Amino acid sequence: MKKLEVFLLTTHNSQLTPKDLPEKYLKYFFLFLLLFGIILRLTYYFQDYDLIIDEANIARNLYERNLWQLCLPLNYEQYAPPVFLWIEKLFSLVFGFSEKALRLYPLLCGIGALFVFYKIVNRLIPRPALWYPLAMMATGTLYVKFSAEVKQYMPDTMIALFLVWVALNIDVLKTSKSRFILFWSVIGSICVWTSMSSVFILAGIGCYYAWNLWRDKKWKTFWMIMIPALLWVVQFLLYYFLILKTQISSDYLQRYHQDYFLFLHPANHAQWIHNGQRLMSIMGEMGDYTFLALAFNIPLLFLGLIHLFRKRKELLWLFGLPILLVLLAAAFRQYSLIERVILFMLPLGLVLIGFGFERIIQVRFFAIKLIISLIAVVCIYNGSLIGVLWRYYGFHEITLGLSWLKEHHVDGSHLYIHDSSGPTYIYYTQLHPDKNKWQELKGAKILKWDTDYAAETKDLRDTVYFLYTGGFSPEERNKRTSQIETNMKQVDYFEKYVCFVYEYAQKE
Numbered sequence: 001m002k003k004l005e006v007f008l009l010t011t012h013n014s015q016l017t018p019k020d021l022p023e024k025y026l027k028y029f030f031l032f033l034l035l036f037g038i039i040l041r042l043t044y045y046f047q048d049y050d051l052i053i054d055e056a057n058i059a060r061n062l063y064e065r066n067l068w069q070l071c072l073p074l075n076y077e078q079y080a081p082p083v084f085l086w087i088e089k090l091f092s093l094v095f096g097f098s099e100k101a102l103r104l105y106p107l108l109c110g111i112g113a114l115f116v117f118y119k120i121v122n123r124l125i126p127r128p129a130l131w132y133p134l135a136m137m138a139t140g141t142l143y144v145k146f147s148a149e150v151k152q153y154m155p156d157t158m159i160a161l162f163l164v165w166v167a168l169n170i171d172v173l174k175t176s177k178s179r180f181i182l183f184w185s186v187i188g189s190i191c192v193w194t195s196m197s198s199v200f201i202l203a204g205i206g207c208y209y210a211w212n213l214w215r216d217k218k219w220k221t222f223w224m225i226m227i228p229a230l231l232w233v234v235q236f237l238l239y240y241f242l243i244l245k246t247q248i249s250s251d252y253l254q255r256y257h258q259d260y261f262l263f264l265h266p267a268n269h270a271q272w273i274h275n276g277q278r279l280m281s282i283m284g285e286m287g288d289y290t291f292l293a294l295a296f297n298i299p300l301l302f303l304g305l306i307h308l309f310r311k312r313k314e315l316l317w318l319f320g321l322p323i324l325l326v327l328l329a330a331a332f333r334q335y336s337l338i339e340r341v342i343l344f345m346l347p348l349g350l351v352l353i354g355f356g357f358e359r360i361i362q363v364r365f366f367a368i369k370l371i372i373s374l375i376a377v378v379c380i381y382n383g384s385l386i387g388v389l390w391r392y393y394g395f396h397e398i399t400l401g402l403s404w405l406k407e408h409h410v411d412g413s414h415l416y417i418h419d420s421s422g423p424t425y426i427y428y429t430q431l432h433p434d435k436n437k438w439q440e441l442k443g444a445k446i447l448k449w450d451t452d453y454a455a456e457t458k459d460l461r462d463t464v465y466f467l468y469t470g471g472f473s474p475e476e477r478n479k480r481t482s483q484i485e486t487n488m489k490q491v492d493y494f495e496k497y498v499c500f501v502y503e504y505a506q507k508e
Helices: 002-008 018-047 053-064 082-096 099-124 127-139 141-148 153-169 178-195 198-215 223-248 251-256 269-286 291-311 315-331 341-358 365-384 398-407 421-430 434-442 474-483
Strands: 415-417 464-468 486-496 499-507
Touching: 002 223, 018 099, 018 127, 018 141, 018 474, 053 082, 082 099, 082 153, 082 178, 082 251, 082 421, 099 127, 099 153, 099 341, 127 341, 127 365, 141 153, 141 178, 153 178, 153 341, 178 198, 178 223, 178 415, 198 223, 198 315, 223 251, 223 421, 223 499, 251 365, 269 291, 291 315, 291 341, 291 365, 315 341, 398 421, 398 434, 398 464, 398 486, 398 499, 421 434, 464 474, 474 499
Parallel strands: 415 464
Antiparallel strands: 464 499, 486 499
């Protein structure tokens, strides 16, 4: 705690004058925001909710593969960079395959990303304005939620912010050529294999340095950037063609993410509306989806862009280009705009919003400043996950269903698992440290997405149980239950935290 306070409160003068007091209080406020963000992340982490389907499938790949095999395209419709998987594998070997062990690395990245984000905004945005983007990063739902999920999205965010922070601190004009080339060749190469999305950030960094050299007419030193950039491109192409291309091109992922791509050449009104909705969703994910937040943050984003264009064009390359490249990749159906995949670029948008907030908070009239600040506070609260402090945020709580089945002395031979619940069922009965707890429930039949439930139950004569968890629409549930009721009748029902257990008995 003392080190953290020193980190924030270091001043040039040993004594504070009355003029310095507001600055002192601001620093304490920033300390509070950082600590509060950590508390939210730790609270969510220690809620220890059940793994969801993608997390369970990542765990299965980690369990079944060695380090070399983790470099190959993954099974179960999953994709993740090799270094991320190696770190997760190491954590699982040391701490086991529990939820907390698997989520520890994303948690550390979530906390680290918060501090690096603070370092960035503290460097670029005047202190009276930086509290708004910092508070959104500290409390925002997505930033907290993905700090406790067994996927690469929060590590991606941490790496993106780290690269931006390093770029801001390494001056291409003042660093020795050999050191610059060696550093960025090594760091960029590691990041390519650690975070797929780092390619967008590295592109922004390369253009950021190129602009600085061009502005200062240092054309003869462009080769300093070209050498590491060439290494990045070659390695990304290797990564793309050896691992990523097969996964991106899969019919499953293309179907699943089809609503999260953009139309490169919108041909009709519906396609224009689709593109607009996707862009609005990005703004909602960045801050909040409410009308107030969108009406507040969108103008701030444009004000920030205008400010950078007029005053600091080099930062447009660093913060704006990666976002633009992601949108172009989505238009070419090579990158999904689903919230978790674009998490890494959302803090870049928060920085742009911070620049815009700094412009409007400079108004002279105190009443207007107060209204602006109150709107910002409301937006922060509406987009936050503060509710995690008093509410459990379970979702795919399959263990509640397994416990219910165990209490009713069900055995695996009478149990059927919906396909969306299959991976979590496998994780808890075969991989989890407490797997023996569900010994009697092993051997259940895991149904496929296209299974005809009416045909499946046609010849059944005993009471059977169907286990559902989240991950499917009400239409899917109604379809399956109506199929089952062709041959069976429902005699019991259990629902909690989007976990459903249906029990059926043969019709009389």
